Amino acid sequence: MVSMLCLTFSFFLTEIIFGYVTNSLALIGDSYHMLSDVLALVVGFTSLRVGAICCERSLKLCARKSTNVLL
Numbered sequence: 001m002v003s004m005l006c007l008t009f010s011f012f013l014t015e016i017i018f019g020y021v022t023n024s025l026a027l028i029g030d031s032y033h034m035l036s037d038v039l040a041l042v043v044g045f046t047s048l049r050v051g052a053i054c055c056e057r058s059l060k061l062c063a064r065k066s067t068n069v070l071l
């Protein structure tokens with residue numbers, strides 16, 4: 001999970017840098033898509049951590065649904 005987070009964030013950084021360097025709106029747009037994927041992974045990773053500590057079912061369900069919406 002952490003490696004996916006790092007990989008996705010590095011894609012975001014690469015795309016946004018090369019998007020601005022080459023004036024490519026497609027790269028810049030896709031970089032923000034990757035940033036939303038990073039956000040979804042952070043929500044999923046956090047829900048895994050919180051789910052390991054406390055076992056409140058509604059919190060896990062809420063985190064799972066928000067990750068699905070973000071991805």
Ligand SMILES: [Zn+2]
Pocket residue numbers: 033034037071
């Ligand atoms: Zn995506």
